Amino acid sequence: MAVNLKTLLQDSLSPDELDCLVRSYDVIGDIAMIIIPDRLIGKEHLIGETILRNNKRIKVVAKRVGIYGGEYRTIGLEILAGENRKETEHKEFGIRLQVNPERVYFSVRSGTERKRIANLVREGENVLVLFSGIAPYPLVIGGNSCAQEIVGIEKNPEAHNYAVKNLKLNRKIKNVKLYCGDVAEIVPSLDKRFDRIVMPLPTRGHDFLDMAVSVLKENGTLHYYDMQKSDNFKESQYKVNDCCIRAGRQVLERGVTRCGHCAPRTFRICVDAVIR
Numbered sequence: 001m002a003v004n005l006k007t008l009l010q011d012s013l014s015p016d017e018l019d020c021l022v023r024s025y026d027v028i029g030d031i032a033m034i035i036i037p038d039r040l041i042g043k044e045h046l047i048g049e050t051i052l053r054n055n056k057r058i059k060v061v062a063k064r065v066g067i068y069g070g071e072y073r074t075i076g077l078e079i080l081a082g083e084n085r086k087e088t089e090h091k092e093f094g095i096r097l098q099v100n101p102e103r104v105y106f107s108v109r110s111g112t113e114r115k116r117i118a119n120l121v122r123e124g125e126n127v128l129v130l131f132s133g134i135a136p137y138p139l140v141i142g143g144n145s146c147a148q149e150i151v152g153i154e155k156n157p158e159a160h161n162y163a164v165k166n167l168k169l170n171r172k173i174k175n176v177k178l179y180c181g182d183v184a185e186i187v188p189s190l191d192k193r194f195d196r197i198v199m200p201l202p203t204r205g206h207d208f209l210d211m212a213v214s215v216l217k218e219n220g221t222l223h224y225y226d227m228q229k230s231d232n233f234k235e236s237q238y239k240v241n242d243c244c245i246r247a248g249r250q251v252l253e254r255g256v257t258r259c260g261h262c263a264p265r266t267f268r269i270c271v272d273a274v275i276r
C-alpha cells in the first residue's frame with residue numbers, strides 16, 4: 001500500500017532531504033522495498049525504522065540496490081530495518097505467492113494487469129504463459145477463470161521452484177502445468193497450440209514473437225508486453241504485425257493497454273492481438 005513517506009518523515013528530515021525522498025514504496029507480503037537516493041544514505045536506517053513503526057503489517061524494510069537486470073530480471077536488496085529475512089508470502093486476488101524478491105523477479109505493480117488478462121480468458125481455453133516467474137499469471141488465471149489448462153515456462157530455477165511451491169499452496173487450482181527451462185527449447189518440445197499466449201518479458205519479448213505466433217491457434221489471442229515511449233505505441237503494434245506477415249498470418253483486432261510507468265514518458269504496455 002502506498003503511504004506518503006514525506007508526511008511520516010517531515011519532522012525528521014531537512015527540507016532538502018525531504019525533496020529527495022520518494023513518496024512511497026512497494027510492499028510484497030510483509031516486506032517494504034524502497035529506493036533510497038544517494039543523498040539520503042546516512043538516513044536510511046531512520047527511514048526504515050519509521051516505515052516499520054508506522055505499518056503494523058510490515059516486518060522487513062529493504063532498500064533496492066541497483067536496477068532490475070540480467071537474464072532473470074532480479075534486483076539486489078539490503079535490509080534496513082526489521083527481521084533479517086528476504087522471503088515472504090504475498091496475496092494477489094485470492095492467490096498465495098511465496099517469494100524472495102531478491103532471488104526472483106516479482107512485481108506487485110503488475111497485479112491489476114494479471115487480473116485483466118484472467119478476466120479475458122474464456123471457458124475451455126488453453127493458455128500459455130511464457131516467462132512465468134513464480135507463477136503469478138498462471139495462478140491468477142487458474143483461480144479466476146474457467147480455462148482448460150494453463151502452461152507456464154520459466155528459466156530461472158529458483159523462480160520455477162517457487163512456482164511449484166505456489167501451485168501446491170493454492171490447492172484448489174488443478175489446471176496449471178509448470179516447466180523449467182528456456183522457452184525457446186520448451187515451447188517446440190510441447191508440440192501443442194494455444195488459444196491465448198501471454199509474453200510478460202518487456203525487455204526482450206520481441207526475440208520470441210515468431211516462436212509464440214507459431215504455436216498460437218487460428219483466431220487466438222496474443223498478449224505481447226513491451227516498453228515504449230508514450231508517442232510510439234504504434235511501434236510495438238508493428239512488431240506484432242511484422243511477425244504475423246512473416247508467418248503468413250493476419251492481425252484481426254488489436255489494442256494497447258498501458259500497464260506501468262517505467263521512466264519519464266515511457267510505459268510498460270501490452271499489445272493485445274487476435275491473430276488469424
Ligand SMILES: C[S@@+](CC[C@H](N)C(=O)[O-])C[C@H]1O[C@@H](n2cnc3c(N)ncnc32)[C@H](O)[C@@H]1O
Nearest residue numbers: 072105106107131132133154155156182183200
Ligand atoms: C519480467 S519477469 C516476469 C515474471 C512473471 N511473469 C511475473 O509477472 O512476475 C520475466 C521472467 O522471464 C524469465 N526469463 C527470461 N528469459 C527467459 C527464457 N528465455 N525462457 C524462460 N524464461 C525466461 C526471467 O527469469 C523472469 O523470471
